[in-house]
Amino acid sequence: MDKKISKYEIANCINVLGNFCGKRDIDELTAFELIKKYGVEKADVMVLFGGSILAGGDVLANAMKNDVAKKYVIVGGRGHTTASLEEQFYKLYPDSDKNSILSEISEAEIFRNYLKYKYNLQPDFLEIYSINCGNNITNLLKLLKEENITFKNIIISQDATMQLRMEAILKKYFSENIKIINFAVYSSKVCVKDGKLCFENDIFGMWDIDRYITLLMGEIPRLTDDENGYGPRGTGYIAHIDIPENVKNAFLILKQIHGDKVRKADPSFTST
Template sequence: MKTTTVQNINTLSAFCGKRDLNALETANLKQKYGIEQADVLVLFGGSILAGGDLLAQAIKNNLAKKYIIVGGYGHTTDGLRKEIQKHLSDSLPVNRLSEAELFNEYLKSTYGLQADYLETKSTNCGNNITYLLELIKKETIPHQSIILIQDAAMQLRMDATFKKFDTHSIVINYAAYQAQVKSRNLQLEYTQEISGMWPIERYISLLMGEIPRLADDENGYGPNGKNYLAHVEVPKEVTYAFLALQQVFPDAVRVANPAYSSKQ
């Protein structure tokens, strides 16, 4: 595999997988934002298993006042079920559990922890946020500062979606993992092991699907397109990397599944 292809994948990965903190520790929050704790930390069910481990770490570090897991059923659910089944009792009916319930069961069985609230209806990034905000409003949860943990491929879009619906909160991003790829024997592979990580072809598809969605033009999800997101500035080097990867992986861009579109 060409060095430029590896570099282009890593460019998209770094762009989409936004992290605003060096680590999920209170000292980092204090240093960067001047707060001892965030009001809320949210894990989104689109994440791979590594997101559950981060949530456990955050709870142990007392990073937030309230912890919420958001996720019903979507394009990532089947993969999550297969991964989490490896860590749960065979008697647990994982095929009937939402993403939020799956992660909460994983937290309980692996760490003896659980979230304060679960949102189990959402099916996509848009209603991940609208249903989250409905839950926050219903439960009167303060959210002047909120940490978002999502799959790294979708982290930047989750940030932009939240900012479309809430322009007042301090949003702190912490992508569930940081993945880089390398080439060995003309094959792509990850530079390090990540818990529950996507097959590499799937990850490339997820990454490449994000760039046209993040675009703020007539075909994208920004204000000048479908208006699902706040404006995102896509750097030229990211656009160039995407266009180059399209030549290498012409069928890799993930198309939105209408089965998971918002019902409201």
């Protein structure tokens, strides 16, 4: 039990969790990839969720330039990731609307502003009131219904740490006839350099390594379908997910040294 766990083993365990949570169903958001896997040149809807790092705006912009969807939506009010998103945005654009800072605008509006300032692009719709993954989805579906947008497929992009959970929430509401296409905002790999954990590649706006571990480790208890999780045997927030043994083992190894990083749900951002 007291066996010393090497930094390399820790990095490997983090990557196991990251690969599990950060689901990408296609390699790139292009018409070629959509045709190759799904037989469609363009998805009916693409959604960016505001819990992402700022690189999510680049993913959405590239998707819009590649014309991969008929409609583009950004979803997100204010939640536990909003403060870091604001900080990233206002570092980049200090001369942007200062009233936005004072009025505490939503994550969706921050991403809209990012698209406007950097790319001169505009999404079709914003949802600005949801405060957690659950009502991200319910508010999104309400918006699509109100706008009379029908769809047989949908691309969803969320922070890689929360991508799988977002799909699991959607599956609660969708029939099997609707195809969910996952494209996590980033794909990261943790390595060891000079005896320290770090990211192999630079990712724009990426969490620091401790925050990344905290977010990942908070996901596994939520995704586990037991009395303490979010699945049908627990709170019922998400559809059932099978957790592979290698993911369970990686989580348990990390818990030995990062047990304090298992993020508990903030009641301020919990669905009633």
